[in-house]
Amino acid sequence: xxxxxLITGASSGLGREFARQIPKLYQNLDEIWVVxxxxxxxxxxxxxxxxxxxxxxxxxxQDYIYKKLGIALGKSQANVRMLVNAAGYGxxxxxxxxxxxxxxxxxxxxxxxxxxxxALCLPYMHCGSRIVNLxxxxxxxxxxxxxxxxxxxxYVYSLSMALGRELKGSGIYVTAxxxxxxxxxxxxxxxxxxxxxxxxFRADAKDVVRKALIDSARGKKxxxxxxxxxxxxxxxxxxxxxxxxxxxxxxxx
Numbered sequence: 001x002x003x004x005x006l007i008t009g010a011s012s013g014l015g016r017e018f019a020r021q022i023p024k025l026y027q028n029l030d031e032i033w034v035v036x037x038x039x040x041x042x043x044x045x046x047x048x049x050x051x052x053x054x055x056x057x058x059x060x061x062q063d064y065i066y067k068k069l070g071i072a073l074g075k076s077q078a079n080v081r082m083l084v085n086a087a088g089y090g091x092x093x094x095x096x097x098x099x100x101x102x103x104x105x106x107x108x109x110x111x112x113x114x115x116x117x118x119a120l121c122l123p124y125m126h127c128g129s130r131i132v133n134l135x136x137x138x139x140x141x142x143x144x145x146x147x148x149x150x151x152x153x154x155y156v157y158s159l160s161m162a163l164g165r166e167l168k169g170s171g172i173y174v175t176a177x178x179x180x181x182x183x184x185x186x187x188x189x190x191x192x193x194x195x196x197x198x199x200x201f202r203a204d205a206k207d208v209v210r211k212a213l214i215d216s217a218r219g220k221k222x223x224x225x226x227x228x229x230x231x232x233x234x235x236x237x238x239x240x241x242x243x244x245x246x247x248x249x250x251x252x253x
Contacts (some may be wrong), residue, residue, distance in 0.1 A: 001079040002030045006069075008060060011036035014134060014182060016045060017209040018084045023051045025213050026081055035060065035069070036087070041052030058088050060113035061105070068118055073124050080124045082216075084132045085114040085156075090149030103148045108150035109128040117158065127171030130216045133160045135176040137224070153178075157222075164221055167179060177223045179208045 004021045009015035011034075019034055031052045034042050039057035046053040055070070057108035072078075088110040093100055118131060125131075136150075139157035143150035157176050164174035182204040208225045215223035 003028060003056075003079045004031045004076070005082040005084070006027055006033040006035070006080055006121060007084040007086060007115075008113070009134075010034035010045060010198050011038040011041035013086070014177075014179075015084065015086030015210060016041075018132070018213075019049065020085060021206075021213055022082060022084075023049065023208050025108045025217060027231045029081065033069075033072075035065065046182075049110065060117070061108045064105050064115060066117045070120055073120070077206075078124045079126060080129055082130045083121045083125070084134075085117055086132075086134045087113060088134060088152070090146060090152075092146055094145060095147050106148050106152055108207050110149070111155045114156060118163070118248055122172075124170055125172050128173045131160075131163070131172065131174045132212060133174065133176050135160065137174075137178050137180040139178060145166045145202045149230065161221060173216065173219045175212065175220055175223055177208070177212045177215075179203060179225050182208055223247075 003026070005026060007015050007019050010019050015034075015036070019032055022032065023029060031054050032049065033054045033056060034045060035056045035058070035120070035219040036042055037057060039055065042053075042055045042057055046055060056065060056069055057073075058068065073080075088106075090106060090110075091102055095103065114133060117135075119149055121131075133156050136153040138146060138150040139153040141150070157178065160174050160176035167174060184207050188226055203225055211225050212223040
């Protein structure tokens, strides 16, 4: 069986950083499979990594990429040691500022594609395999001005918690990674200037991924980087949603 790690959204940001760091955790991988739309960025990543890389360039909102991956998984008799669902995007602005295509596009990529990729890979996962889902600290409460994105990350968080419970006893672990703002290309595509408070709390992608991999290796359900984000997680359990909404609305100004 071919031992692989599969990473979506590997052309940039946290997905790209996971591809760089995973070989340090799994030193006996046969290949790393990377999935993203920008083939040229994946080719650059392949040149950088010492582990053999298999490139799947395509749109995760289209059927063909899953068919291609499904065939490759079967032919390779793949043993998926780690699946990292890192593909996703967000648009800053009120719900009415963007058309339905943009809003549902976030839902499709952040939720639907993550769910489909997980379902595709699970039959090829075994005891000791890990699923790492990129959620966000935005999952901890509703966010006016970032409403759809925060809602999609709440879905990822909830799914990760429930799936982890369902897989209990199988030796397959699920970790939801919930960072706050991270210094990546993500905010270059949000459509608006980022609030100054979010800029202030931006974390380094290398540190976020390093902690996520350590937490995944330890079988933790969540990986939350930074004291401020951990405080936000605790607050979300005790503070009413109405208060969280008011605070997040103020931060977004």
